[in-house]
Amino acid sequence: MYFLRRILFAVPLLLVISALAFALVHLAPGGPFDRERAPASPEIERALKAKYHLGEPVWKQYCRYLGDLAHGDFGVSLKYRNHTVNDIIAQGLPVSMLLGALAFGFAMGVGLPVGFFTAARRGRWPDYAGSFLATLAVCVPGFVVAPLLILFFSIKWKLLPVGLWETPWHMILPPVALGLFFAGKVARLFREGMLSAMQSEFVTAARAKGLGENRLLLRHAFRIAVLPVVSYSGPMLADLLTGSFVIENIFQIPGIGVFLVNSSLNRDYTVVVSLSLLYAMLLIGMNLVVDFAYTRLDPRVKYE
Amino acid sequence: MAIFQRARRIFSRARFCFGTAGVFFLCGVILLSGCLRREAPADLTIINGGEPESLDPAIVTGQVEIRAVRGLFEGLTRLDPKNARSIPGLAESWEISPDGRVYTFHLRPNLTWSTGEPITAGDVVYSWVRALNPATASGYAGLLFYLKNARDFNAGKIKDTSLVGVQALDQFTVRVDLDQPTAFFPDVCAMPVAGVVPRQTIEKQGDRWLMAKPLPVSGPYELVYWRLNDKIRLRKNPRYWDAVNTQSKIIDLLPVGSPNTALNLYECGQADIVWDKELVPGQLLDVLIRRPDFHAFSYLGDYFIRFNVTRKPFDDPRVRRAFALAIDKERIVKKISRAGEQPASHIVPDGTAHYTSPEGLGHDPERARKLLAEAGYPGGRGFPRFEYVFSAPASGGDKLHENIAIELQQMWHDELGIQMDLRQLEAKIFYTVQAHLDFDLSRSSWTGDYDDANTFLDLFTSDDGNNRTGWKNAQYDELIGRANREPDLKAREKFFQQAETILVRDELPIIPLYFYVGINYYDTNKIQGIYPNILDCHPLQAIHKIKTGE
Numbered sequence: 143m144y145f146l147r148r149i150l151f152a153v154p155l156l157l158v159i160s161a162l163a164f165a166l167v168h169l170a171p172g173g174p175f176d177r178e179r180a181p182a183s184p185e186i187e188r189a190l191k192a193k194y195h196l197g198e199p200v201w202k203q204y205c206r207y208l209g210d211l212a213h214g215d216f217g218v219s220l221k222y223r224n225h226t227v228n229d230i231i232a233q234g235l236p237v238s239m240l241l242g243a244l245a246f247g248f249a250m251g252v253g254l255p256v257g258f259f260t261a262a263r264r265g266r267w268p269d270y271a272g273s274f275l276a277t278l279a280v281c282v283p284g285f286v287v288a289p290l291l292i293l294f295f296s297i298k299w300k301l302l303p304v305g306l307w308e309t310p311w312h313m314i315l316p317p318v319a320l321g322l323f324f325a326g327k328v329a330r331l332f333r334e335g336m337l338s339a340m341q342s343e344f345v346t347a348a349r350a351k352g353l354g355e356n357r358l359l360l361r362h363a364f365r366i367a368v369l370p371v372v373s374y375s376g377p378m379l380a381d382l383l384t385g386s387f388v389i390e391n392i393f394q395i396p397g398i399g400v401f402l403v404n405s406s407l408n409r410d411y412t413v414v415v416s417l418s419l420l421y422a423m424l425l426i427g428m429n430l431v432v433d434f435a436y437t438r439l440d441p442r443v444k445y446e
Numbered sequence: 447m448a449i450f451q452r453a454r455r456i457f458s459r460a461r462f463c464f465g466t467a468g469v470f471f472l473c474g475v476i477l478l479s480g481c482l483r484r485e486a487p488a489d490l491t492i493i494n495g496g497e498p499e500s501l502d503p504a505i506v507t508g509q510v511e512i513r514a515v516r517g518l519f520e521g522l523t524r525l526d527p528k529n530a531r532s533i534p535g536l537a538e539s540w541e542i543s544p545d546g547r548v549y550t551f552h553l554r555p556n557l558t559w560s561t562g563e564p565i566t567a568g569d570v571v572y573s574w575v576r577a578l579n580p581a582t583a584s585g586y587a588g589l590l591f592y593l594k595n596a597r598d599f600n601a602g603k604i605k606d607t608s609l610v611g612v613q614a615l616d617q618f619t620v621r622v623d624l625d626q627p628t629a630f631f632p633d634v635c636a637m638p639v640a641g642v643v644p645r646q647t648i649e650k651q652g653d654r655w656l657m658a659k660p661l662p663v664s665g666p667y668e669l670v671y672w673r674l675n676d677k678i679r680l681r682k683n684p685r686y687w688d689a690v691n692t693q694s695k696i697i698d699l700l701p702v703g704s705p706n707t708a709l710n711l712y713e714c715g716q717a718d719i720v721w722d723k724e725l726v727p728g729q730l731l732d733v734l735i736r737r738p739d740f741h742a743f744s745y746l747g748d749y750f751i752r753f754n755v756t757r758k759p760f761d762d763p764r765v766r767r768a769f770a771l772a773i774d775k776e777r778i779v780k781k782i783s784r785a786g787e788q789p790a791s792h793i794v795p796d797g798t799a800h801y802t803s804p805e806g807l808g809h810d811p812e813r814a815r816k817l818l819a820e821a822g823y824p825g826g827r828g829f830p831r832f833e834y835v836f837s838a839p840a841s842g843g844d845k846l847h848e849n850i851a852i853e854l855q856q857m858w859h860d861e862l863g864i865q866m867d868l869r870q871l872e873a874k875i876f877y878t879v880q881a882h883l884d885f886d887l888s889r890s891s892w893t894g895d896y897d898d899a900n901t902f903l904d905l906f907t908s909d910d911g912n913n914r915t916g917w918k919n920a921q922y923d924e925l926i927g928r929a930n931r932e933p934d935l936k937a938r939e940k941f942f943q944q945a946e947t948i949l950v951r952d953e954l955p956i957i958p959l960y961f962y963v964g965i966n967y968y969d970t971n972k973i974q975g976i977y978p979n980i981l982d983c984h985p986l987q988a989i990h991k992i993k994t995g996e
Binding site: 170171172173175176177178179180181182183184185186188189190192193218221222223224225226229230233234289292296297300303304305306307390391392393394396397400401407408409 | 497499500501502505507580581582583584585586587588589591597600601602653654656657673674675676700702703704706707710711713714716872873874875877878881891911912914
């Protein structure tokens with residue numbers, strides 16, 4: 143029941159988001175057809191605007207957009223005039239989602255063990271080393287990590303391709319570059335979670351019963367310690383799945399992240415609004431999944 | 447023993463918990479390798495610049511698009527790969543009437559679309575009328591305004607297409623009526639906007655006609671697929687009239703926006719040619735430009751500054767001349783642009799066909815100070831503060847505009863004693879500001895559409911939408927008009943020279959800074975059929991990789 147209500151509530155929320163995105167991008171000065179070269183006559187400019195209904199009041203354009211959307215049609219891109227927004231999403235989203243899923247796997251696969259062992263060896267050298275690396279991963283941005291990875295793995299050692307998205311070999315460096323930040327974040331969150339869980343009363347009680355340290359950590363502390371990571375992973379997944387401008391640009395990956403950024407620079411109204419909506423939908427969806435996961439992991443959590 | 451077993455159990459569980467994500471990661475990668483389509487490698491991979499906005503010949507305006515579209519759709523003429531001059535294309539020959547206003551084109555016999563149907567004179571008429579139709583909203587329709595009644599038809603004042611100056615006399619003959627004798631008209635016929643497009647497909651599919659399978663094309667290559675931000679794959683069109691001379695079977699065009707990525711892909715052998723001057727990393731320019739596989743050549747374009755002459759004190763030509771004379775252009779090309787550009791004192795680039803520009807103003811700070819004093823600002827005293835606007839670089843792009851702006855600020859301060867503020871604007875805002883004359887001084891550039899002086903000089907006539915200076919000069923308009931009506935090339939050149947003298951020596955609504963160079967990078971030991979030319983246009987069908995053992 144609770145989740146059904148949440149889903150219903152998402153509809154007006156998405157409407158507000160689309161209206162805001164629509165209004166904001168139309169407010170920005172300059173339009174999709176302003177460029178270095180003016181059309182040869184004012185008539186051509188008028189014809190262009192008439193074709194895409196840009197002369198109409200913004201509210202009317204918005205209604206038209208919503209009407210098309212109700213039929214599952216996001217409209218035509220104003221920059222890439224032979225493509226619809228549906229084309230852009232259909233071509234770019236699967237690529238970005240794959241990249242994001244791989245990066246998520248990398249972030250979890252590296253972040254959780256590092257977090258676990260730094261917490262388990264708290265105050266000893268593995269803790270310092272692991273924490274240092276995790277902090278480093280959080281601090282160094284993707285546009286530094288990616289060129290460094292390319293420099294060593296592709297150019298110096300010639301192990302992996304420098305870019306493009308074709309074979310599995312192409313799909314190693316970009317997820318690592320994209321996921322490193324999140325791996326660091328997960329490691330730190332998980333370490334904190336473990337440390338606080340280890341001090342909680344039920345762990346003390348379990349320890350008093352004579353439970354072994356490793357079993358204690360894995361069986362009892364883990365489920366509570368992982369909660370901050372779970373709540374973080376919702377927005378993180380939404381973020382990862384909608385692509386990354388920086389990583390897609392550097393590795394020349396045909397994902398949707400590049401469009402998410404460039405469409406607003408290009409004043410590609412339909413694309414901006416549609417991709418914002420898509421992102422909002424993913425964010426809402428992921429948060430819902432996270433809340434659901436909470437009820438499974440922590441028996442103390444219940445939604446009415 | 448029990449301890450050992452327990453340790454093993456715990457160890458295996460830990461491994462299970464923490465390894466899961468990692469295993470998923472690997473599984474995903476391995477699974478994917480099976481799912482991915484394996485396709486034949488291309489014979490030639492070219493990094494073409496950004497993602498093409500369209501591949502519709504009537505719509506494209508940018509270099510990136512034009513280079514791809516020329517491979518798909520041909521016009522009555524096409525470009526010679528060596529010098530980019532127009533040579534017969536779908537038309538095998540043409541006659542020009544003595545007054546230069548009527549062209550009669552004869553199509554080659556047996557021309558067919560890639561799908562096998564014949565290409566007729568009617569298709570040419572359809573394509574041109576479509577480009578002029580206001581409903582098509584073609585940004586480059588202006589190139590066809592040389593046709594009789596074309597401008598009125600495009601403006602919706604004439605509805606009857608038979609009044610437009612292009613007609614099919616029979617299946618193989620096209621008659622074109624022009625308003626004025628237009629010496630470069632065969633060059634216009636080679637522009638994509640005059641390309642021949644498939645009527646049936648367009649009428650059936652509307653704006654999505656380029657996605658039609660199969661897509662009938664008139665040029666040397668068929669479109670296999672076009673995936674946004676991924677690649678455009680082209681395959682040789684065996685029905686193209688000159689297919690025997692098409693060199694490469696499959697060509698991939700990659701859209702790459704970042705110069706560093708382009709260089710990486712090229713260096714690692716994933717691309718054979720990079721042909722966009724924006725794709726040379728600025729920080730590495732000094733090193734790269736000396737390499738034998740980097741080819742810089744003069745290019746039909748220039749970098750200049752626009753004044754807004756409707757604002758004081760820039761309404762005074764003496765002030766504008768003083769500003770021009772105070773700039774050391776040599777320093778700008780040596781220190782900032784650094785790719786071998788030539789400083790410019792006039793607007794029509796050197797090397798333009800049938801034309802030699804008059805010399806404009808050089809570097810003379812002494813005279814500049816004198817002119818500024820005459821205008822009432824001795825030593826820059828009393829000169830109001832003003833602003834220089836320039837556009838922000840594209841993502842990953844170079845800070846060229848900013849660096850030039852800073853240099854100009856310094857030069858004018860040191861030589862003339864005046865203060866200038868700099869304002870960087872996002873590209874779309876910049877163009878709006880420019881179009882609405884909402885600036886004092888503005889960074890500008892222009893590239894020629896075809897190899898003729900009028901593609902630069904028409905710009906500054908009073909009514910041209912690209913004038914963007916507020917400058918109106920009746921004498922200049924008159925001279926340009928006379929040149930455009932003049933069939934004799936020598937007399938035409940004279941008129942143009944007189945007009946350009948007004949523009950770059952007396953009035954200066956603009957200050958030319960330098961002429962662009964084009965930069966392509968490819969290894970001449972591996973690639974053949976690509977030649978530096980003033981339009982930076984390289985017909986795809988001529989280019990090929992040298993096979994080993996050849």
